[in-house]
Amino acid sequence: MTTTLIDPWPAPRVEAPVDAVVSLPGSKSLTNRALVLAALADGPSVVRRALRSRDTLLMATALTTLGATVDTSGDDWSVTPGQLTGGGSVDCGLAGTVMRFVPPVAALASGDVLFDGDPHMHNRPIGEVLTALRGLGVEISDDDRGALPFAVHGAGAVRGGTVVIDASASSQFVSALLLAGARYEQGVDVRHDGKQVPSLPHVEMTIAMLRQRGVVVDDFDANRWLVAPGPISAVNCEIEPDLSNAAPFLALAAVTGGTVTIRDWPLQTTQPGDELREILARMGCRVELVDAGLRVTGPDALQGIDIDLRDVGELTPAIAALCALAETPSHLRGIAHIRGHETDRLAALATELSNLGADVDELPDGLAIRPAPLRGGVFRTYADHRMAHAAVIIGAAVDGVLVENVGTTAKTFPGFAEFWSGLL
Known part of the structure; x- marks a missing residue:
């Protein structure tokens, strides 16, 4: 009731x-990262004790829109990757992780993906991620606003390579590119140029989860994160x-x-x-x-x-x-x-x-x-x-x-x- x-x-x-x-x-940060990686993995996996909240259900719906199958009916959510396709719309709600983590995934889809969210989200920064994706060869339409709403025009693959961003407004700018980077043809080499990146433990969380799935990440140099191209292994995980x-x-x-x-x-x-x-x-x-x-x-x-x-x-x-x-x-x-x-x-x-x-x-x-x-x-x-x-x-x-x-x-x-x- x-x-x-x-x-x-x-x-x-x-x-x-x-x-x-x-x-x-369960942790929202861990759940939404796990869902993204599961949708990009090389086979089905289970996210155990997933957080059931508005933010995580929006993430599950977004990934389903792009072609994955996410079963949220129980406490443990099963995720089966699928052919990434465009032609749909993603509701970001008030979820910064959806607004920032999903566009780099949508770039791998074949077709256009529209993004919008609650009115409050129109003021949250996303421009650095969109600019970075353009630098990696992705076509974006946002009327040069760097804000919702915008469209990602996926071409089925992303060239990848080196990109320089200013992540001083949010560490999620870095995590967004790292999560999908292994699926890019050249991987991704993210370099930060600006004031100190806030919330760096969240970047470390992203890196740890990538490594748990067999992705090679080099974070030896300060303000630089290099993700090698390659598969993302399907791994069952339990959310803290x-x-x-x-x-x-x-x-x-x-x-x-x-x-x-x-x-x-x-x-x-x-x-x-x-x-x-x-x-x-x-x-x-x-x-x-x-x-x-x-x-x-x-x-x-x-x-x-x-x-x-x-x-x-x-x-x-x-x-x-x-x-x-x-x-x-x-x-x-x-x-x-x-x-x-x-x-x-x-x-x-x-x-x-x-x-x-x-x-x-x-x-x-x-x-x-x-x-x-x-x-x-x-x-x-x-x-x-x-x-x-x-x-x-x-x-x-x-x-x-x-x-x-x-x-x-x-x-x-x-x-x-x-x-x-x-x-x-």
Whole structure:
């Protein structure tokens, strides 16, 4: 049964320390990369414990549109590659991975593939990927806008070769080209020219998954990634829990002085969300890897933090919410690139936290947050699931917080609001 949520949704206030054990859905980042590689592989494979969310279902539909068969009926999704064909349309929704990872695959199809998405997606950067594909011999029609909507005119093959891009706005620009590069006639040699690439752990995740499938990747030189041409082996894989989605739940322990355990936390992972362990420890939490998973116990008083979040920008909304509840000042740096995420997250966080009484300065590449008494009110989410995470964290510690469009969390965690309420 589907529950109809009030909008704005009243975030549950927590009056006592929580004590909870949480099992998280699978990682969106791992699921969508695994689906792309499975669709390009040399045989059928299974993506076990795939995340079932709007973003991953959009990816499955996109790859099906291009000729693969993706069976999403169970918890384990089977993928059978097919002849890549054009003539269809891809709905990117609000999924940056679909908008950026699928065009390099569509370039291998025979025929035209149209791309569009939700209105918010028309402002997200994609131009570097399209320019790179043109440099590799692919015809693109976008009216020189470098944004949705656009069309990829596939010719059945891609020459490949060397391409220079500026990936300072998103590491997904690099991953997009690497994922399909082995299927290009000359492979792909991606060279970055610009400011530091953000979220580099996501590129490392892509490389690790390519190597698991027998693809030769040379990343010895900084800002250069070379994928050799060749087959992509069909590999069955199991998706880890989404560690970035752990942020609001672990934050519950931090703000209530309680204990939250995330089941099945991997001992080794390429997910950037693993950095939550160090961040929460620096803010005063006790952090332990135990048999059940990761256990976090909150402090008597939460401490602020001065930290560069360049590699884990997706965690910024949750960390900013914690900083607004801390008893000492915080400075979050290195995250200018998150202005190009689902919304301008720096501007959105500064606005919404300030509206609830927080003392926040929006900086060119981050936020400065000082202790201040918070109050209730409406927290807008801008169709951004991570903004909703920030809102529920504040709501757990402050009376009367109302979350606008909490349903946007379905992007990576369907049923989040019901799950959150049930947990509390």
